[in-house]
Amino acid sequence: MSRSSEPTRERIVQAANALFYSEGIRRVSVDEVAAKAGLTKRTLYYHFKSKDDLVAAYLAARDQPNLALFRKWFSETEGGVPGKVEAIFKNLARSARHPKWKGCGFLRTSAELANMPGHPAIRIGAAHKKKFEDWLRATFAEQGVKDPLKLARQILLLLDGSFAVVLLHRDASYMETAGEAARTLIETVLRKPRHRRG
């Protein structure tokens, strides 16, 4: 691990991020990534042992910032948990309306690599989603929700569903619809702590 090579590696990952996310990993060649990073393919292969390795690095670089953004949207919203979760969807809708938006990089990669179930990139994507699921689960548990894991998974289904649907229809309003559904599911559980039929 030399000190000076870190920026180079970082630049390659940035270039890979821009190209893989916007064009798809099978559509983009290693040469294109190298060109975008301003160096030769051979140099790229000095820092990454294969294209698959580069793809994994591309997704690994998206993990942290992505989660941080969700937590920020949640925490900066006033009010209770239902509204805070709904705010995540509202913010997502806003970002999905940007012309360069192309859905969720993790989900798109898992769709592209559906024939390679154990691929490192898919594992990184799965771990990413699990982290978010677990954060939601903990949040709901603090609210005294009876089955916080189930509720967390339902919210994630709506979240990932909205990525898929909005990418297909190019209609970001589905994200707001998903947010309303999330609010309904959370409120339903919060309102019946003991007895049935509120």
Place this chain on the structure above:
Amino acid sequence: MSRSSEPTRERIVQAANALFYSEGIRRVSVDEVAAKAGLTKRTLYYHFKSKDDLVAAYLAARDQPNLALFRKWFSETEGGVPGKVEAIFKNLARSARHPKWKGCGFLRTSAELANMPGHPAIRIGAAHKKKFEDWLRATFAEQGVKDPLKLARQILLLLDGSFAVVLLHRDASYMETAGEAARTLIETVLRKPRHRRG
């Protein structure tokens, strides 16, 4: 449109269906499809003007059977609408546990072609989902649901979300979780026909 060429074209679409769905459309070459169909690439290009054209035909062929299956699962289930919709998710979970299952062909194609928004195949996928959404909307409308379109979209978000999540985690139980969420959303709307806060 000659009479005798129909079976050939059909055989090509079948081969494309098997390969594109299982391996992904960018991974599979036209030569492979032709070989699987038992003919040469040149013959394939006699029936389809380009690979994009073939991809569109592959998805068009999935449209009808797919919708028919959903309607069958719905209609063969006893009880009310919430249980009938939940049954769709249960049946989907069962099919998702088969080893050859690779998610939703329409969504995976839209993920692979995310950089080509107007692609014919994406339009076919969008139309397919809209048909299902509209069928659900009509079904909910018959039940006197106040905003049947919104509810139909929420169910579709759960449906497509479960495709994406199960493909990523390879855990079909998410589909049953989605089914429960769908039931909750439908029952919530059916139970409050007039006033707020039950």
Place this chain on the structure above:
DNA sequence: GTATGTATACTAACCAGTGAATATACACAA
């Protein structure tokens, strides 16, 4: 003998990965 349909053989481009050489930096000995 003309429409339809199929096959052989080809083009031109692309693509993941590598061999061999080179440049740079820095440690340490003279």
Place this chain on the structure above:
DNA sequence: TTGTGTATATTCACTGGTTAGTATACATAC
């Protein structure tokens, strides 16, 4: 201070294979 070795970092040029699409010719039917 200068010379030398070594690990790091980068480039050029290449290979072997793949790919979408085509030019041309041949077959078959009616």
